[in-house]
Amino acid sequence: METVIEILKGVHPEVDYENETGLIDKRIFDSFDVVNIVGELMDEFDIEITAEHMIPKNFNSAQAIYKLVKTLEEE
């Protein structure tokens, strides 16, 4: 989880990732941010994130992103 938050802070350091649950819904992240975060995640965790994972639900909070990473790591 710490690594995920570190990656997110690299994009938007001002966000309170522990509590924020509307990263996409509140338009804190734009499409540029999401794609760059995905790139960092794939690089860091050696996972494959594809088009079907690119839904707001998976990127609305640090927790959701962490959950996605864990699921893909186990595949």
Added chain:
Amino acid sequence: MPFISVDFALFVTAVLLLYYIFPKRYRWVVLLIASYVFYGLTGIENFAYILTTTVSAFLGAMLIENKGTEQKKYLEDNKNKLTKEEKKSYKAVIKKKQKLILTVCILLNFGILLYLKYIDWSIAYINLFRLTYMGRIDFIPFKNLLLPLGISFYTFQTMGYLIDIYYGKYEREHNFFRFALFVSFFPQIIQGPISRFGELAGELYKEVDFDFSRIKSGFYRIMWGLFKKLVIADRLAAYVRDAIALRETYKGLYILLAVFFYSMQIYGDFSGGIDVALGVSEMFGIKLAENFNRPFFSKSISEYWQRWHITLGTWFKDYIFYPLSLNKGIIKLGKFVREKGAVQFGKRIPIYIPMLIVWFTTGMWHGSQNRFVVWGLFNFVFIVLGTEFEPLSNKITQELKLNETGVMMKTYRVFKTFWLMSFLRIFDISADVPSAFDTFVLIFRDWGSFNIKFVYENLSLPQEDFIVAVVAIVIMFVFDLIQRRGSVRERIFKLPVIFQWVILSLLITAVSVFGYYGPGYDAASFIYGAF
């Protein structure tokens, strides 16, 4: 067999009868036979192409699945023997093999499509190169190949299926004949929509009871599609053609009117055809994906492309944009540029490079001429400008204390988007890129010379046709506005039966009486059918 013809109406009626007479579990067989009969009637030689796609995708999916099964079994058998790293590298080997199968199938199928669509375009350039740099005048002759019906649509749909199987999105279809129906389902073969296996398969193979309300609802939709196609699109076609051809004589407002009418024509033609396809499918109890969502009410170009030809847009998004955008090479390039200090530029690389490729491909998809490529690139530029200037635009709106969500702002944005998209369509109706620019410039000349009489008398749109077209366009927009609050047909079906019949009679009368059957009438062909 033309899509809009008595023959097609009789064909659909006969298939419907057989469909509902047959036991539920065999109804998909009726659809498969009907689809192949329909396809065969367009030319027996076309079977070779559709069969190649069907067989290769079926085998490809089977091999990909077999590799997946092999992996599962191996990992299970060696659960306690392999380390995490060994499992990972084994999975990578299998993935590589699956990727190879996918690549071969994609190259084969898109290779056929590219060859048929772009061989003459390529020959023209080869000839030009040989003439310019080698002085050779022995030109390679054009092939003049005919594009098999619906090849773009079924190729895209089938390759989408194969990519989804590769990503493990769903299980493959194990029955070859059921799969053949997915590829060839006749109502959507001419101009889409481009369906997804996950959505269409369930619809095609489900066992439905006969329900008259479904037939009625489908019939309403068909009639509405015919209204848009025959009353609006076909009526305006001759004016658009003549006004553009005679643009040096009839400048200014004549061309602006042609640009406006072409937007109406292409919307009526394409969305009307889609209404027919969806209406016919609905009669069989099969729900196809919607392809339009009132696109002319979009407030930006990005939004417009989410509402016009939706199934093609989502296809490009899912199968070209995201795979490229999430490609490690592009992401690394973006990171490299960011680390070199160009943070904002680097951040945009994984979005804008794939977007540029998508728009280039979208342009190529529309036709094997440079004007379509330029049209695609203009779309790209406008979307990028819209995205980059959004913060500035928001700031101006705030400074001027304009109500962002007010009617005025919304109307302004809708108006702006509509005209931008309409102006871009000049590439569609021009012979080449220079004449498209020429046409655009001529719009701004000689506005004072406009005389409606010339529209009636010299430009193939007599007064009565002009009035019918304008009234029909207003009706189309009113219906689109009503649709914002939910299905128009559902509202109609809540009315007393007598009113339902009155509306249907009016629609049938409008199509029969005001459908354009004059010179240039060509109900059989659809603009998008050629893509």
